[in-house]
Amino acid sequence: QLQLVESGGGLVQPGGSLRLSCAVSGFTFDYYTIGWFRQALGKEREGVSCISSSGGITNYADSVKGRFAISRDNAKNTVFLQMNSLKPEDTAIYYCAGTGIATLTCPRPYEYDYWGQGTQVTVSS
Numbered sequence: 001q002l003q004l005v006e007s008g009g010g011l012v013q014p015g016g017s018l019r020l021s022c023a024v025s026g027f028t029f030d031y032y033t034i035g036w037f038r039q040a041l042g043k044e045r046e047g048v049s050c051i052s053s054s055g056g057i058t059n060y061a062d063s064v065k066g067r068f069a070i071s072r073d074n075a076k077n078t079v080f081l082q083m084n085s086l087k088p089e090d091t092a093i094y095y096c097a098g099t100g101i102a103t104l105t106c107p108r109p110y111e112y113d114y115w116g117q118g119t120q121v122t123v124s125s
Contacts, residue, residue, distance in 0.1 A: 002026040002098045002114035004034075009094060009119030012086055018121060020081040022096030026114075029077040030054070033099050035106055036070065036081050038092035038121075048094070050106035051079060059106045064090075086123045093118040 008020040022034060035050035049060045049070040058070050069082040079096060097112035 004096050004098060004114055004116035006096050006116045006119040009121045011122045013125050014087060014123055016086050017084045020094055022079040024077045030074040033102055033107060034079040035097050035112060037095045040092040047106055088123050091123050093120050
């Protein structure tokens with residue numbers, strides 16, 4: 001069974017940056033597509049980004065394109081989400097999730113089998 005633990009969240013001013021990490025243990029890490037999701041208070045969960053098992057395919061939500069970058073280090077069993085030019089509307093709990101499904105676009109949320117516990121990101125002055 002895959003286990004995922006997010007870290008790197010915190011409070012940052014608008015325009016600032018944060019790098020989230022998703023540490024994965026359990027089954028063979030480099031077999032899994034990893035996605036990042038977020039859920040703001042009172043809103044539905046939103047897909048942010050995903051990266052294929054090899055790292056060769058990445059996708060982003062329109063709301064974060066050009067500001068966020070996803071990457072993975074298969075030697076360290078870790079996926080990163082670099083978040084730049086942060087805005088107050090990026091405030092949310094951020095979750096990473098894993099699935100064995102491989103697609104050219106991000107798998108749907110229900111297609112992910114394993115989820116982390118989340119890390120809070122707050123963008124505020």
